[in-house]
Amino acid sequence: MNRILKTTAVAAAVMGVVGVAQAREQLRIVGSSTVYPFASYVVEEFGATTDYQTPVIESTGSGGGLKLFCAGVGEDTPDITNASRPMKVSEFERCKKNGVTDITEATIGYDGIAFAESSDNDPINLTRKQIFLALAAKVPQDGKLVANPYKKWSDIDPSLPDREISVYGPPTTSGTRDAFEELVMEAASEDMKAYGGKAYTDIRSDGAYIDAGENDNLIVQRLAEDTDAFGIFGYSYLEENSDTLTGASIDGVEPTPETISSGDYPVSRSLFFYIKNQHADSVPAMYEYANLFMSEKMIGPMGYLKGLGLIPLPEDMRKMQRQQVKNHEKLELADLK
Structure with a gap:
């Protein structure tokens, strides 16, 4: 009887392992709405050209x-x-606390953050300081911080449009929001340090900034309907919709592939994906997908993703990142500091 029970238990355990393996033949990917169009292309190509199932991908925001x-x-x-x-360091430590201790980081290319509007409007040049004054929760006036009083762009500078300040942007869980706060709000708020000892990134919540969720396509759609508004999203969405949208020049620099890759466009950033190496044995598709993503035909200067708006890394950086993924190099805390 004991032998039968033991055999049954072993069989059940084997069936359980097989069940897990079968369930995880389908790769599961989550994360950034900005990276989503690029990753989705790779997902479809992977499903069409390999024997693996097409991965499941969700746009959840970077955070x-x-x-x-x-x-x-x-x-x-x-x-x-x-x-x-x-x-972030806090995210790395959370991973470690929950047993996710072997991660590989992959940088796929560059992207710019567009501050865009309907092409029905005249092209506009904005400084980061003007954008800061339009969107900050508090602004300096007469030697103190006050709740943002600006209702129209022309209130900030008479040369700006006589239009209500209305900006559709990403939520706090979005990497685009994080990058915007760092590259625009923080960079433009140096003089705010005199008030609080640090740069100021709080965005107003009185209706001028509208949290439009993680789906950048919804922001694009809203700008078609609300032609007085601006939207904040990744450059690839601007390029995809260049017939209906125009990107503001920021500090005198237009958002283009050339200005983004050179770093001249002041709101440029790198794009990433992270691999959970501890899933390699139970999810055999994972590394093949990652290698396809990092291939020249995807992220190279003549790659498919460039056509979707990805700005390629320089050749030496692409080679280094590709090798890092192939070697499953382990991300260390020091790499994030």
Whole structure:
């Protein structure tokens, strides 16, 4: 009887392992809405050209994706997460606390953050300081910080349009929001340090800034309907919709592939994905997908993703990143500081 029970238990355990393996033949990817169009293309190509199932991919935002990714190891957690900013130290420590201790970081290319409007309007040049004054929760006036009083762009500078300040942008879980706060709000708020000892990034919540969710396509659609408004999203969405949208020049520089890759466009950033190496044995598709993503035919100067708006890395950086992924190099805390 004991032998029968033991045999049954072993059989059940084997069936359970097989079940997990079968369930995870389908790669699960989450993360950045900015990286989503690029990753989606790779997902479709992977499903069409390999014997693996087409991966499941969700646009959850960079912060939301890393939260899911760092929740633990196992079939109910993602294998890869996309991000439009580097992983934060706090996220790395959360991963470690939950047993996610072997991660590889891959940089796929560059992207700019567009501050765009309907092409029905005249092209506009804005400074980061003007954008800061339009969107900050508090602004300096007469030697003190006050709740943002500006209602129209022309209130900030008479040369700007006589239009209500209305900006559709990403939520706090978005890597685009993080990058915007760092590259625009923080960079433009140096004189705010005199008030609080640090740069100021709080965005107003009185209706001038509208949290439009993680789906950048919805922001694009809203700008077609609300032609007085601006929208904040990745450059690839501007390029895809260049017939109906125009990007503002920022500090005198237009958003173009050339200005983004050179760093002349002041709101440029790198794009990433993170691999959970501890899933490699139970999810055999993971590394093949990652290698396809990092291939020249995807992220190179003549690659498919360039046509979607990805700005390629320089050749030496592409080679280094590709090798890093192939070698499954382990991300260390020091790499994020």
